[in-house]
Amino acid sequence: MNDVRIAGVGLTKFGRYPERTGRDLFAEAALAARDEAGISRGDYDEVHYGNFMGELAEGQGHQGPVVAEAAGLDCPATRYESACASAGVAFRQAVQTIRGGGADVVLVGGMERMNNLGTSEVTRSLAIAADELFEVRAGVTFPGAYALMARAYFDEFGGDNEDLAHIAVKNHANAMTNEYAQFHREITVEDALESPVVADPLTLYDACPITDGASAVVLVSGDYADENGLDAPVRVAGSGQGGDKAALQDREYLAQTPAATKAAEMAYADAAITPDDVDVAEVHDCFTIAEVLALESLGFYEPGEGIGAAARGETTRDGDRPVNLSGGLKAKGHPVGATGTAQVVEMTKLLRGDHANSDAVPDARVGVTHNAGGTVASAVVHVLEVMN
Amino acid sequence: MADAGYDDWVAAIADGEGYYLACPDGHGSLPPRRSCPHCASDELTEEPLAETGEIVTFTEVHVPAPSFADEAPYVTAIASFGSVRLTGVVRDVPRSDVELGMAVTPDVDVNATTGEQVLVFRPVDE
Numbered sequence: 001m002n003d004v005r006i007a008g009v010g011l012t013k014f015g016r017y018p019e020r021t022g023r024d025l026f027a028e029a030a031l032a033a034r035d036e037a038g039i040s041r042g043d044y045d046e047v048h049y050g051n052f053m054g055e056l057a058e059g060q061g062h063q064g065p066v067v068a069e070a071a072g073l074d075c076p077a078t079r080y081e082s083a084c085a086s087a088g089v090a091f092r093q094a095v096q097t098i099r100g101g102g103a104d105v106v107l108v109g110g111m112e113r114m115n116n117l118g119t120s121e122v123t124r125s126l127a128i129a130a131d132e133l134f135e136v137r138a139g140v141t142f143p144g145a146y147a148l149m150a151r152a153y154f155d156e157f158g159g160d161n162e163d164l165a166h167i168a169v170k171n172h173a174n175a176m177t178n179e180y181a182q183f184h185r186e187i188t189v190e191d192a193l194e195s196p197v198v199a200d201p202l203t204l205y206d207a208c209p210i211t212d213g214a215s216a217v218v219l220v221s222g223d224y225a226d227e228n229g230l231d232a233p234v235r236v237a238g239s240g241q242g243g244d245k246a247a248l249q250d251r252e253y254l255a256q257t258p259a260a261t262k263a264a265e266m267a268y269a270d271a272a273i274t275p276d277d278v279d280v281a282e283v284h285d286c287f288t289i290a291e292v293l294a295l296e297s298l299g300f301y302e303p304g305e306g307i308g309a310a311a312r313g314e315t316t317r318d319g320d321r322p323v324n325l326s327g328g329l330k331a332k333g334h335p336v337g338a339t340g341t342a343q344v345v346e347m348t349k350l351l352r353g354d355h356a357n358s359d360a361v362p363d364a365r366v367g368v369t370h371n372a373g374g375t376v377a378s379a380v381v382h383v384l385e386v387m388n
Numbered sequence: 389m390a391d392a393g394y395d396d397w398v399a400a401i402a403d404g405e406g407y408y409l410a411c412p413d414g415h416g417s418l419p420p421r422r423s424c425p426h427c428a429s430d431e432l433t434e435e436p437l438a439e440t441g442e443i444v445t446f447t448e449v450h451v452p453a454p455s456f457a458d459e460a461p462y463v464t465a466i467a468s469f470g471s472v473r474l475t476g477v478v479r480d481v482p483r484s485d486v487e488l489g490m491a492v493t494p495d496v497d498v499n500a501t502t503g504e505q506v507l508v509f510r511p512v513d514e
Contacts, residue, residue: 124453133394134418138475138507139449139456139464147447148466155445155488199447249466249473250417250425254445 003222004098005232006384008037009345010109014182014213014333018115022051022058022214023070026111029214029338030071033107037218037230045103047077048094050087050110051337053125054079057113071107071216081337083129084286086110087215088340088371088380094219095239095382104224109216110342112335122210126336129374131247143207143287145248145375147199150289152254154201157304161201164288165192166311168205168330171285174317175327177356178346182211182333206288211333215342234348237366238273238383240266246377260297260372260379267368268299271383275299278321278383279364280350282343284372285328294370295323298381317360325350325357340371340380351386393420398505402496406437408472416471440512441467441474443490448483458501467492467509476507485511 010032012025026049047068054060064077080090087110094108114122126142127135135145153159169189175181192205225232242262245251252258268274275298283298285291295306300321309315315323326332326346329339347367349355358364365386372379397419400406408416409432411424416435423430446465449456456462463478463486474494478486492509499506 119451120454120457123451124455127453133391135475136453136455137504139452139459139462139477140475141449141451141453143451144447144449144464147449148445148464151447151488152445196450197448198451199449201447245425247475249475254466 001099002101004095004236005220005222005225006217006234006236006348007039007220007225007230007232008033008035008218009348010036010216011180011342011345012213013180014211014335016115017212020212022054022060022063022111022113023066025113025212025214026067026109026216027070029109029216030107033109033216033218034071039105039218039220041072043105044073044075044107046075046097046106047071047073048090048106048108049077049079050090050340051079052081052083052086052112053114053336056125057117067111073107082378083373084284084334084336085340085371085373085378085380086337089241089378091217091341091344091382092239092241092380095236098219098221104221106219107216108219108341109214110338110340111214112337113212114210114335115212119210134247134249141199143202144199146287146289147202148248149254149293149375150201153289153292156255157307159307161193162189163307163311164206165189167285167288167291168192170310170316171324171328171330174325174357175331178327178332179356181327181331182209183327183331202287202289208286208329208334211335213333213335213338215338215345217341217344233387234351234384235387236382237385238267238271240264240270240381242266242379244377246374248375256303257293257297257372257376257379259376260294260370260381263379263381264298264370267381267383271385273366273383277366278368279366280325280361281321281323281368281370282326282347283323283328283370284339285324285330286334288330290372291323291328293376294372298368298370317357322360325355325360343369343371344382344384347384351384398496398507401494401507406494407434408437409433410435410471414471418472437494438469440491440493441469443467443486443488443492444473445488446478446486455499455502459499465509474507476509479508479510481511
């Protein structure tokens with residue numbers, strides 16, 4: 001089986017770009033990744049691309065060829081849609097393709113354009129990640145769905161809004177030094193607790209912002225990297241994906257995310273590691289409660305124990321296992337279809353030592369990314385490792 | 389737009405004759421469906437939905453989608469009816485009185501924004 005290495009990464013700064021086209025956003029990230037990889041144009045075998053709401057936001061389906069052209073490539077290009085896990089799924093498919101010998105060089109990434117829509121249209125567009133018949137028609141919004149999970153969590157395990165506020169405070173603090181993050185503003189627990197209610201018990205500061213942006217990664221086979229003398233010190237050591245029922249009402253658990261647990265177990269087995277081997281993690285904190293569920297699914301905590309991790313200082317930059325040193329979706333921003341590979345970009349830099357927050361984890365060798373779709377009906381986990 | 393199977397199910401709830409789909413192993417699910425989502429059995433039969441369910445989680449939505457713009461803030465809940473759970477908008481009770489474990493009955497009402505039918509839960513007098 002071919003080894004998979006990361007030869008280049010690129011990001012746009014995340015933020016509000018209502019006037020910028022999706023193809024332009026993706027081109028910026030893709031060209032940055034291609035520039036870093038330094039691989040000639042003709043060697044690219046495929047483009048794998050994640051996007052969620054392109055039809056609604058830009059009236060553009062069939063985005064694969066559109067963005068490949070924008071990235072300056074002439075090769076097969078496929079769009080993957082798995083709600084907020086779109087780019088994570090695209091990344092996993094690229095890894096599988098290279099491992100299977102189907103390609104040596106793949107550009108993988110994602111893009112979302114959201115701020116050209118108003119808040120209510122974005123709310124409508126995000127809600128289609130839920131079950132249309134049984135949830136959307138009953139008034140379930142994306143924040144509403146996570147609010148249903150948060151109340152179920154509080155009821156089953158305890159915890160409260162103050163615990164969640166500490167997660168928001170942590171991730172905003174981490175974003176301060178990340179030039180690519182949407183927010184560069186520290187907040188306090190009081191700020192979070194006093195922010196307007198979006199869907200109780202979740203408030204505005206429990207939620208990630210509406211974000212435009214793109215991310216891209218150049219993946220290569222180990223053979224290609226060696227033969228071409230590439231500087232690609234980070235390898236993809238493990239990949240896993242899990243699924244669950246689309247509608248919350250049909251799930252066995254309302255306060256756990258077994259799809260992510262399955263994805264993590266698969267990725268750990270693939271990489272031959274355990275949760276204890278993980279030095280640093282980027283997890284899908286579209287809402288603060290989502291970070292809690294992620295920590296538990298990744299095996300860092302037992303169910304019910306992850307809620308206090310940020311408040312106890314265990315997942316802060318000074319803690320034993322920092323989580324979301326990028327600022328997370330909460331403060332870095334969440335351009336839905338770009339998030340999965342944006343996490344890989346951040347983790348690659350953290351492991352290479354060229355991230356603004358690499359000094360928080362100077363000896364890190366193993367990093368994990370956790371990317372969830374919808375209310376975790378889809379989940380993708382990857383293990384990245386610094387090569388010896 | 390018609391949605392075969394689902395529309396019939398909503399109409400049955402409105403008539404007070406709600407049902408769910410049961411497989412031989414006792415798993416419950418909702419239509420339209422050709423096999424049990426839990427065990428893949430295709431021997432599904434319509435069984436009467438319990439008249440009363442219990443709220444297992446809920447939220448008061450303040451930032452609505454456009455299709456609920458005139459309803460906000462509104463309470464959406466998941467309620468358990470034995471082997472199936474339903475998601476609906478809670479009506480006829482102030483938010484401050486909605487709580488976990490509350491007994492509700494399913495019904496169908498009109499979405500004030502769209503004029504379309506919406507599954508609702510109404511409190512049960514105890």
